[in-house]
Amino acid sequence: MPSSAEFNERTWRGWMTFVAEASELLAGTLDPQGILALTAQLVVPRLATWCAAYTDEDQPPVYVWHTDEDCSDDLKHLLQLEGRPPSGPPVPWGDDLACTIPLVARGRELGAIAIGRAGRFPPDYFELAEELVRRSALALDNARLYAEQKSTSLALQRSLLPPELPDLPGFDLAVTYLPAGEGAEVGGDFYDVFACPPGEDGRTRWRFAIGDVCGTGPEAAAVTGLARHALRILGAEGMPLPDVVERLNRLILAEGERGRLLTLLHGELTDQGELSLVCAGHPLPLILSPDGKVTECASPQPLLGVVDDIDFTVDTTKLEPGDVLFSCTDGVTERRDGDVLLGDGHGLEELLAACAGLSAGAVAAAVDQAVRDFSAEPGHDDMAIVVLRALD
């Protein structure tokens, strides 16, 4: 027989392991409902006979657990009739000993856990339950903070993309945007399409852009916002494309340490299908002809945010009926499966060639699907695609 001291030591170690494991389980969950369910399962039956979880003082408990499922309804009824047991150490309540432990983290009350035991309620058990509830409250607060960050990121992300796309008579336009990760971080990819004042020839014209700011998070988002608004404002002023890109480059450099590298394809399209393009360090745009031929339609120029003395030039081409202009960010071409990239050995060109005759939306969807299917691993980069097709 082990001595009493030794036995206590062992029991104590067992509880320590229990609390450590419980903490790990709680820390691994970011879903509030899951945290409450987990807490209840940790408390019942090891520490208590039953347990009720509250997220709002004036509302009935969101969860009620009892070791004997048949007693669950009676317990709910009693809780409704009597209200929660008092806070503090367990006191006689109904046929049991019971108490309520508030869920408090970082000074904020997030709810409460009521627990009860038939028969004796050893003080150690109450203290352990308090400890578990404390950790559960921290996990709940972390989940709340995570949800807040996620919704802030989503709002910021949405603000970096155009509210709506203009109607382009004679053309078919499709865009795809896929943020990387679980949405808690803002990505650096963006696109835009907007109408411009008519030029001297009186023709309707639109401008479009697709860009990739190096890095993620709010610092990258600040540069994305700067770029998108600068392009719109300077476009509305009728500034020629190369001048717009040059101006944006200087704006980014003026941000100093806060500046980020930006790869950008900026283009202008007239209602006659005439295309002007400035490709500043961005993956080169491609034109897919109805016969399946794929050609690069711009020449590489330096990306923005490096040096300020760049003379950008414009490449011109024409989108004939049935032609598709395809542009994307490196989230497409650098999609990785082991050591192989989607863009290796003209991978993207081959993919596009198989899309001949499809609508803009179908081309974007086909490439999107190919990116997803390329690897079983989730992608770690954002991805944007802009497809423009001249109607037959």
Added chain:
Amino acid sequence: MRLALDTRRDEDRTLVTARGSIDLHSSESLQTHLIGLLDEGDRQIVVDLAAVDFCDSSGLNVLVRAYKHARVTDAALVVTGAQGRVENVLRTTGLDKYLIREL
């Protein structure tokens, strides 16, 4: 694939040979290394990328930072040996004009 860096000094010139992939996981070690060399007073740095199979935008960012840091400290940083995907990405981003030069 991880990134291994080997540094040799030959008179005024410092040759940094990189092997592996320059991506989100490895770019910081390259940045620390290159900026460190410049801060220690190395004036002519050649980064050999012949054995680098991949360089993403975070890698390009590091090369640009080091290039800019060299310019303000009156030093020079160039890249040599880029091939395959790495050569392509330097060409597409127009960085070849700044980074691929004779010292």
